[in-house]
Amino acid sequence: MSAEATAARNLETFSATTAKLKDEIERVIVGQKSIVEGVLTCLLARSHVLLEGVPGLGKTLLVRTLAEVLGLGFSRIQFTPDLMPADILGTTVVLDREDGKKSFVFEKGPIFAPIVLADEINRATPKTQSALLEAMQEHRVTLGNVTHELGEPYFVLATQNPLEMEGTYPLPEAQLDRFFFKLRVPFPSEDELLAILDRTTFSASERARAVVGREEVLELQRIVREIPVPAHVKRYVVALLRATHPELPGATPAVKRFVATGASPRGAQALILAAKIRALFGGRIVATEADVKDVAHAALRHRVLLNFEGEAEGTTTDVIVSELLERVGTPA
Amino acid sequence: MKSELGIDGTAENAFLTEATVAASRVARRLGIRRVARALAAVVPPAVLALVPLTVAGLLWPVSRGGFVAVGVFGVVVAFVTIRAFRTREDLVAAGNALDHAGDGADRVQFALECRARLARGETLDPYFSLELARLGREPRIFAVERAAPLAPTPEVLRAGGLALCLVLLAFLRFPEPEDPVRAPRRVAPREAGALLGGSELELANAGAAELGTRMRSEAGRELAADFGALARDLGQPGLDAAEAFRRIAELEAELEARSLEGAILEAGWAARGADFEKARALRDAGRHLSGHRPEDAAGALDRLAERLESGAPELTKAELDELREELARERGPIPLQTEAERAAASARSRAERERSRLLQKKQEEGALGAEDAADLARAERELERLDRRTRKSASAALSEIDRRLLEAARELREEQKKAAGDSIEEAAREFRESAERVLSDREKEEMIERLRQMKELLRRQRESGATEAERAFEKRARGLSPEAGEGAGEAGEGEPGDEGGEGEEGEGTPETLTMPVPVPGSSRARAGSGEEGEAAPGSGPEPGRAHDPHVRGDEATRLDRGPAASEAAVAQDTGDGATASETIRTAAESGFVRPSYQKLFHEYRSVAEEVLSSEKIPPGHKSHVERYFQLIRPRTSVRKSEGETKTP
Numbered sequence A: 001m002s003a004e005a006t007a008a009r010n011l012e013t014f015s016a017t018t019a020k021l022k023d024e025i026e027r028v029i030v031g032q033k034s035i036v037e038g039v040l041t042c043l044l045a046r047s048h049v050l051l052e053g054v055p056g057l058g059k060t061l062l063v064r065t066l067a068e069v070l071g072l073g074f075s076r077i078q079f080t081p082d083l084m085p086a087d088i089l090g091t092t093v094v095l096d097r098e099d100g101k102k103s104f105v106f107e108k109g110p111i112f113a114p115i116v117l118a119d120e121i122n123r124a125t126p127k128t129q130s131a132l133l134e135a136m137q138e139h140r141v142t143l144g145n146v147t148h149e150l151g152e153p154y155f156v157l158a159t160q161n162p163l164e165m166e167g168t169y170p171l172p173e174a175q176l177d178r179f180f181f182k183l184r185v186p187f188p189s190e191d192e193l194l195a196i197l198d199r200t201t202f203s204a205s206e207r208a209r210a211v212v213g214r215e216e217v218l219e220l221q222r223i224v225r226e227i228p229v230p231a232h233v234k235r236y237v238v239a240l241l242r243a244t245h246p247e248l249p250g251a252t253p254a255v256k257r258f259v260a261t262g263a264s265p266r267g268a269q270a271l272i273l274a275a276k277i278r279a280l281f282g283g284r285i286v287a288t289e290a291d292v293k294d295v296a297h298a299a300l301r302h303r304v305l306l307n308f309e310g311e312a313e314g315t316t317t318d319v320i321v322s323e324l325l326e327r328v329g330t331p332a
Numbered sequence B: 001m002k003s004e005l006g007i008d009g010t011a012e013n014a015f016l017t018e019a020t021v022a023a024s025r026v027a028r029r030l031g032i033r034r035v036a037r038a039l040a041a042v043v044p045p046a047v048l049a050l051v052p053l054t055v056a057g058l059l060w061p062v063s064r065g066g067f068v069a070v071g072v073f074g075v076v077v078a079f080v081t082i083r084a085f086r087t088r089e090d091l092v093a094a095g096n097a098l099d100h101a102g103d104g105a106d107r108v109q110f111a112l113e114c115r116a117r118l119a120r121g122e123t124l125d126p127y128f129s130l131e132l133a134r135l136g137r138e139p140r141i142f143a144v145e146r147a148a149p150l151a152p153t154p155e156v157l158r159a160g161g162l163a164l165c166l167v168l169l170a171f172l173r174f175p176e177p178e179d180p181v182r183a184p185r186r187v188a189p190r191e192a193g194a195l196l197g198g199s200e201l202e203l204a205n206a207g208a209a210e211l212g213t214r215m216r217s218e219a220g221r222e223l224a225a226d227f228g229a230l231a232r233d234l235g236q237p238g239l240d241a242a243e244a245f246r247r248i249a250e251l252e253a254e255l256e257a258r259s260l261e262g263a264i265l266e267a268g269w270a271a272r273g274a275d276f277e278k279a280r281a282l283r284d285a286g287r288h289l290s291g292h293r294p295e296d297a298a299g300a301l302d303r304l305a306e307r308l309e310s311g312a313p314e315l316t317k318a319e320l321d322e323l324r325e326e327l328a329r330e331r332g333p334i335p336l337q338t339e340a341e342r343a344a345a346s347a348r349s350r351a352e353r354e355r356s357r358l359l360q361k362k363q364e365e366g367a368l369g370a371e372d373a374a375d376l377a378r379a380e381r382e383l384e385r386l387d388r389r390t391r392k393s394a395s396a397a398l399s400e401i402d403r404r405l406l407e408a409a410r411e412l413r414e415e416q417k418k419a420a421g422d423s424i425e426e427a428a429r430e431f432r433e434s435a436e437r438v439l440s441d442r443e444k445e446e447m448i449e450r451l452r453q454m455k456e457l458l459r460r461q462r463e464s465g466a467t468e469a470e471r472a473f474e475k476r477a478r479g480l481s482p483e484a485g486e487g488a489g490e491a492g493e494g495e496p497g498d499e500g501g502e503g504e505e506g507e508g509t510p511e512t513l514t515m516p517v518p519v520p521g522s523s524r525a526r527a528g529s530g531e532e533g534e535a536a537p538g539s540g541p542e543p544g545r546a547h548d549p550h551v552r553g554d555e556a557t558r559l560d561r562g563p564a565a566s567e568a569a570v571a572q573d574t575g576d577g578a579t580a581s582e583t584i585r586t587a588a589e590s591g592f593v594r595p596s597y598q599k600l601f602h603e604y605r606s607v608a609e610e611v612l613s614s615e616k617i618p619p620g621h622k623s624h625v626e627r628y629f630q631l632i633r634p635r636t637s638v639r640k641s642e643g644e645t646k647t648p
Helices: A003-028 A033-044 A059-070 A085-089 A126-138 A173-177 A190-200 A214-226 A231-243 A253-258 A265-281 A289-300 A308-313 A317-327 B010-059 B065-086 B091-101 B107-119 B126-137 B154-171 B198-214 B218-234 B241-276 B280-290 B294-310 B317-327 B339-365 B370-413 B417-436 B441-462 B464-477 B522-527 B594-614 B619-631 B635-642
Strands: A048-052 A074-078 A090-096 A102-108 A115-119 A140-143 A146-149 A155-160 A179-184 A259-261 B512-514 B568-570 B583-585
Touching: A003 A033, A003 A059, A003 A214, A003 A265, A003 B126, A033 A048, A033 A059, A033 A155, A033 A179, A033 A214, A033 A265, A059 A074, A059 A115, A059 A155, A085 A090, A085 A126, A090 A140, A102 A146, A126 A140, A126 A155, A126 A173, A173 A179, A179 A265, A179 A289, A214 A265, A231 A265, A231 A289, A231 A317, A231 B091, A231 B107, A253 A259, A253 A308, A253 A317, A259 A308, A265 A289, A289 A317, B010 B065, B010 B091, B010 B107, B010 B126, B010 B154, B065 B154, B091 B107, B107 B126, B198 B218, B198 B441, B218 B241, B218 B441, B241 B280, B241 B294, B241 B370, B241 B417, B241 B441, B280 B294, B280 B317, B294 B417, B317 B370, B370 B417, B441 B619, B594 B619
Parallel strands: A048 A155, A048 A179, A074 A115, A115 A155
Antiparallel strands: A090 A102, A140 A146, B512 B583, B568 B583
């Protein structure tokens, strides 16, 4: 089979599989298409997502549904201030063996599930939050001298409530940077709300079926990485990323004034991968600048840190990113 | 079939080509926009920087600041334009603009990347190949105009407006204020080497133009054209005074020749008119010809021709017989003793005399100088021209008329009335043409006057020094102070318009007045005697007629001899040599010296006239002398003799 035929088959596979995924999720989740696409984008990019929204918008339902349609295990961790890292990662316990002897056995924590929902992650202490770092980045957990692989796919969905700031611990920059996207879950529209009522106020709520297996997810992730990106799109992403740094020449006026730290290279990676996936979702093969622009807010809003003046002025990172998209063009 | 880039599909190839072409077009348009932007950026500060220069040029046109500003501005614009054009707009940027103007699918940039990779010999990624194939199948619309619109932006319009203002400002000129003291005369300056310039040249040209409008006949218009050419040449360098006077003389000779020609023609018309009056059919034409009205005669002949051709009213046999007889009458040469002929004969005689003199000189001296040779040649040419003119023009015209009339007579004999009518019409036309060759008396006078004025102008111009003295003298002669100018001599002594009665006896010191230029009025009046005038003593436009009682001579030397002793001539002690002046003792005597001056004036004038008539003096100098005596003439005698009421 020629390379082009293989590529065509891969694209066909991607299109069919993601269509199945979306359809099945939509059977359970009303509306929130952009959020569903964003979550799937993060999954296919082999990364993680941070969802921000008020309680009751279906964040947990989305995660559970995703786990169901993927036929993967799912665990939920409710982050609280007294949550300890061991509560997440697991701990070594003394186990009485049948021969009467005792031995230490590592009891895996909830983080070992392929899909993890870290609910209200900002309520845990930074120490506990940091316990997720290695798992999210390396897909493994090191306890003592033993490293435990988490397996593939591994997908963390974290949520945080933007309203309750008291008693919360903002995520450290390093932690934030490990999230591929930060998605703001919008309040449902009127029609969506009506549909939610219809689906959730009857005795038999709809449950999703497993339509995609683990191997298929890994195949989708491989296809995404395989597709090339045109040079001008890469140049645009680089220009965009550099423009988030106030100390660099391409910085926009708003960045220079309100931004303390720009996005890391992970931001550029996120932009490229997300643009590719968005193009594929749209039935196209090659990502464009428009795709980059569509995913820029989700990929950069948590990677750009405002300075004191920005915080004081009430500026949001979304405003900063919007200005970047407006001012930064493709370098020749 | 693979393309040169190694692409299989035709659609893909077409897509790549079209995208590249579109990008190239956009690149060009972007280049133009870049130039416009660069100019829009540089023009406003350049204009502001150059405004002082421009204003300087506006205020002091001689500084040429405005033109320098425009020049500097042009250099700046050219530099910016060249620099902006030399910065090549790359295709990637053009593709980016094109994609942004489209639907955001980045087709062009993708196509350019693929093309670049293929051009480098790289193999396209399979996913890129698939995308290329997909794009090749899609309809392609490249929004070139939207990607790089060429409509001027407000900045460009503003810069253009500023540039235009600068240029207009640089070329703006306010009319220079009239400076009553320093304002130059609005006349063309005399060109170096030209005989006439300024107001004199304008006067000559104006005279030529006026002459042209007043000349009605063809001959007159030709003369006027020659006169105009002469007037124009007088303003050009290269024409010396001798040559100018020679050309004037030529014009005079030409005028004489034309006059002679006119006289011959008029005599010929009269002779033919007398003959025509004998035939009834030709009587009207005959009367007109006898009265020197050839155009009316031609009209009568036209009517006769029409009668012959149409037969209405038909001519009787007797009328036809008379007509044939008169038309066929043999006409001999016409005896001419007119004034014009005499003038022409005189001119011819002068030319012949000159020719004879020069030839004699040649025989005596063996060779002529260059100037004499030229004069000889000129005299010979003049003779030839006069002969040719008088021989050819008039007689030829009359002969042609006679020939037509004879032809008509022959045709009538042959009963060819229509052909005879045509011949008579031809004769009428010849009459009209000959009428055009006759100068009217008015035209002649006009031409003579203009030539005289031209000569006077030339003389004045040539003798400008003498002319200044003459003007000053004229002022004195009119009772004005040459120093004070016209306005200073307002009062004088005596009443203006008075013809100068006897003055009352005055008192004062006997005074002598050396009078190389005897002037009535002013000097004498200031000397002392005269009736008290209403105004202060001084000079006035009129001669005084009384003494000033405030000015009195010394008692001891006073001459109180009454009116009879009021004039005396005392010989001046001039030694042994001759003297050109005469001393008149008058001041302390009563009355004026007018009788004495009149006598003196007439004596001098009579001598001058005698010399002018007997000696060979150039006409210009004669006029100068005449003008001199005209200026110093005693006013009363002029009035009495010429009946003038106003002194010029």
